Amino acid sequence: MAKTKRRTSQTVTILDVASRAGVSPMTASRVMNNNPRVGEAMRDRVLAAATELNYRPNLAGRSLRSSNAARIGLLYSNPSAAYLNQLMIGVLEEGSLSGAQILVEKCSGIRSQRAAMQRLLDTGVDGVILPPPLCDSRQTKRELDLANITVVAVATGAPVAGVSSVRIDDYQGASAMTQHLLDLGHTAIALIKGDPKHTPAVLRAQGFVDTMARAGLTVPAEHIVPGLFTYRSGLAAASTLLKLKNRPTAILSSNDDMAAAVVAVAHGMGLRVPGDLSVTGFDDTPVATTIWPTLTTIHQPVTAMGRTAVRLMLDEIRCKRSGKPKAGNHQVMKYSLVKRESSAAPPRG
Amino acid sequence: MAKTKRRTSQTVTILDVASRAGVSPMTASRVMNNNPRVGEAMRDRVLAAATELNYRPNLAGRSLRSSNAARIGLLYSNPSAAYLNQLMIGVLEEGSLSGAQILVEKCSGIRSQRAAMQRLLDTGVDGVILPPPLCDSRQTKRELDLANITVVAVATGAPVAGVSSVRIDDYQGASAMTQHLLDLGHTAIALIKGDPKHTPAVLRAQGFVDTMARAGLTVPAEHIVPGLFTYRSGLAAASTLLKLKNRPTAILSSNDDMAAAVVAVAHGMGLRVPGDLSVTGFDDTPVATTIWPTLTTIHQPVTAMGRTAVRLMLDEIRCKRSGKPKAGNHQVMKYSLVKRESSAAPPRG
DNA sequence: CTGAAAGCGCTTACAG
DNA sequence: CTGAAAGCGCTTACAG
Numbered sequence: 001m002a003k004t005k006r007r008t009s010q011t012v013t014i015l016d017v018a019s020r021a022g023v024s025p026m027t028a029s030r031v032m033n034n035n036p037r038v039g040e041a042m043r044d045r046v047l048a049a050a051t052e053l054n055y056r057p058n059l060a061g062r063s064l065r066s067s068n069a070a071r072i073g074l075l076y077s078n079p080s081a082a083y084l085n086q087l088m089i090g091v092l093e094e095g096s097l098s099g100a101q102i103l104v105e106k107c108s109g110i111r112s113q114r115a116a117m118q119r120l121l122d123t124g125v126d127g128v129i130l131p132p133p134l135c136d137s138r139q140t141k142r143e144l145d146l147a148n149i150t151v152v153a154v155a156t157g158a159p160v161a162g163v164s165s166v167r168i169d170d171y172q173g174a175s176a177m178t179q180h181l182l183d184l185g186h187t188a189i190a191l192i193k194g195d196p197k198h199t200p201a202v203l204r205a206q207g208f209v210d211t212m213a214r215a216g217l218t219v220p221a222e223h224i225v226p227g228l229f230t231y232r233s234g235l236a237a238a239s240t241l242l243k244l245k246n247r248p249t250a251i252l253s254s255n256d257d258m259a260a261a262v263v264a265v266a267h268g269m270g271l272r273v274p275g276d277l278s279v280t281g282f283d284d285t286p287v288a289t290t291i292w293p294t295l296t297t298i299h300q301p302v303t304a305m306g307r308t309a310v311r312l313m314l315d316e317i318r319c320k321r322s323g324k325p326k327a328g329n330h331q332v333m334k335y336s337l338v339k340r341e342s343s344a345a346p347p348r349g
Numbered sequence: 350m351a352k353t354k355r356r357t358s359q360t361v362t363i364l365d366v367a368s369r370a371g372v373s374p375m376t377a378s379r380v381m382n383n384n385p386r387v388g389e390a391m392r393d394r395v396l397a398a399a400t401e402l403n404y405r406p407n408l409a410g411r412s413l414r415s416s417n418a419a420r421i422g423l424l425y426s427n428p429s430a431a432y433l434n435q436l437m438i439g440v441l442e443e444g445s446l447s448g449a450q451i452l453v454e455k456c457s458g459i460r461s462q463r464a465a466m467q468r469l470l471d472t473g474v475d476g477v478i479l480p481p482p483l484c485d486s487r488q489t490k491r492e493l494d495l496a497n498i499t500v501v502a503v504a505t506g507a508p509v510a511g512v513s514s515v516r517i518d519d520y521q522g523a524s525a526m527t528q529h530l531l532d533l534g535h536t537a538i539a540l541i542k543g544d545p546k547h548t549p550a551v552l553r554a555q556g557f558v559d560t561m562a563r564a565g566l567t568v569p570a571e572h573i574v575p576g577l578f579t580y581r582s583g584l585a586a587a588s589t590l591l592k593l594k595n596r597p598t599a600i601l602s603s604n605d606d607m608a609a610a611v612v613a614v615a616h617g618m619g620l621r622v623p624g625d626l627s628v629t630g631f632d633d634t635p636v637a638t639t640i641w642p643t644l645t646t647i648h649q650p651v652t653a654m655g656r657t658a659v660r661l662m663l664d665e666i667r668c669k670r671s672g673k674p675k676a677g678n679h680q681v682m683k684y685s686l687v688k689r690e691s692s693a694a695p696p697r698g
Numbered sequence: 699c700t701g702a703a704a705g706c707g708c709t710t711a712c713a714g
Numbered sequence: 715c716t717g718a719a720a721g722c723g724c725t726t727a728c729a730g
């Protein structure tokens with residue numbers, strides 16, 4: 001049993017770290033903030049000291065001094081609750097770390113959107129983070145621009161030059177998943193598309209189509225069916241596909257919710273997953289590990305993307321305040337293909 | 350369209366309030382903190398000035414000076430990702446509002462639990478929030494006690510006198526849901542129990558049993574089946590129940606994940622939900638609104654519970670610091686029964 | 699690339 | 715009951 005160290009509590013400050021490392025507090029501060037203008041040797045020494053002392057920056061001190069005290073709105077419309085929750089955690093965590101205040105507003109129709117936006121403006125937000133599908137609404141962006149509010153788009157498939165964004169490469173992700181199924185030996189692979197109004201849906205579909213073509217396979221038209229990213233639309237799409245005479249041996253769904261629906265329909269028809277049918281998702285939301293079999297899917301680092309969105313926002317607000325407006329910064333995060341139980345080799349026969 | 354107010358933002362400090370009221374900053378501070386040792390006249394003057402200027406105390410400044418700057422750990426083991434996400438949002442929100450720092454640690458086995466706890470202790474946390482099932486682990490509580498760390502239990506079914514807790518009334522919730530099904534006309538209602546190691550699971554089962562008894566109905570033994578709160582266990586339980594000769598017309602699941610599994614199995618057997626079978630969940634996690642039909646369930650205000658847990662924690666830490674330890678405070682939050690698509694009158698026949 | 703000084707907004711501890 | 719001084723932990727702005 002590890003022995004319990006005596007509590008040191010609030011005692012370890014950046015001064016302690018600095019003196020232990022034999023540098024000035026400023027240098028220690030710079031290291032803690034990843035300021036690139038610090039020599040390697042010093043950086044290492046400070047980092048070591050911080051680790052040994054188990055230093056945690058006091059957020060109050062930090063945010064009091066740096067006028068990071070920005071207000072950031074998160075405006076969302078109708079995304080999946082699970083996706084939004086993950087995003088919000090990242091946004092809130094980074095907000096608290098950087099001393100930024102986060103204001104969350106929901107809107108549904110266009111009327112309610114205006115009201116929500118107004119509430120945000122009245123609070124004096126400096127910027128607004130826009131998750132999908134709002135990130136692709138020209139109208140929303142225009143209104144925010146008019147009010148001189150900085151915008152960061154999350155998971156847009158169509159990044160705009162002047163507006164910072166954080167996203168994954170949806171095209172590559174879909175391509176990787178298609179290749180995974182090809183590698184398993186599948187040739188009859190079907191696609192359930194996502195809501196065509198969401199730009200990432202289009203990229204995912206394209207990634208699939210191109211990868212199949214590159215493998216020299218022709219996808220019959222009836223193997224590509226529409227979907228809306230909802231479970232219910234997945235139910236309909238799966239019924240259509242699984243009733244086909246030339247039934248696919250694998251279905252690539254454009255998100256997890258629809259993949260979960262495919263599994264349900266397959267089971268309903270007495271098909272085993274993955275024995276008779278491989279099913280894959282996209283996003284790696286909680287449902288992917290909730291259902292059985294668990295879903296092979298593309299992990300999208302949603303929480304990390306939330307954190308990054310806040311950081312991008314803070315950068316831009318800082319620039320704007322100091323009078324040097326910045327062209328948008330576009331971060332592409334890494335996705336990963338997570339192999340779980342729902343994909344396997346096609347049935348023999 | 351409402352016009353956009355000009356930002357006033359962070360500019361109003363307690364010095365502004367003080368000078369406007371013609372008093373020292375100290376007096377203004379005392380008024381803002383409800384210090385009773387301030388004359389009426391002064392108090393009113395300060396309050397008026399604060400209102401006119403729309404003064405909002407800067408939390409960073411406050412918590413930097415007063416060592417309210419608490420550190421709160423959130424230690425979790427293997428809960429549903431969706432549940433934990435919701436809880437974390439509440440914890441993070443309240444943490445940022447009150448200037449408390451939140452540290453999240455995950456553990457799985459007993460070994461990793463020790464390591465996670467040690468990390469928390471090393472950081473000097475003042476308290477640890479324990480969601481289920483850790484909230485019921487005597488062992489965990491004992492170790493935390495030894496280190497003199499304050500504990501707040503979330504969603505425990507067995508609150509302990511000295512330890513603050515926030516929860517809903519699981520017994521009443523299950524009872525209300527049972528009554529809902531009775532009111533719809535069901536008499537053959539089955540129960541899928543939750544993990545017996547989780548105390549709320551026991552209360553939910555009891556609420557069901559007692560309510561059925563009160564309605565004068567005898568539940569056959571085979572209508573009460575075990576579950577583990579996981580989707581997979583729900584799959585098994587549903588198969589068992591739906592193959593019964595005396596098949597129930599409604600199944601009350603002890604959480605949403607298992608209810609989702611019941612729906613999947615029912616559909617697999619060609620049963621319509623709710624036409625042939627009513628299914629209800631518990632917790633109102635995102636899956637309840639993801640699947641089709643959407644689930645009638647008991648809404649547990651998980652995010653609000655996270656917020657409350659932080660507030661309780663802060664109260665206790667403050668008391669402890671000022672030398673007057675406080676007996677545990679037990680908050681029971683309101684649940685609500687959300688009627689959606691998965692429950693209806695039993696089939697005629 | 700590094701550091702000495704000053705100060706963010708508030709409240710503690712002391713003095714009247 | 716009220717106030718002048720000092721300082722919480724950190725980083726900005728300036729100087730080298």
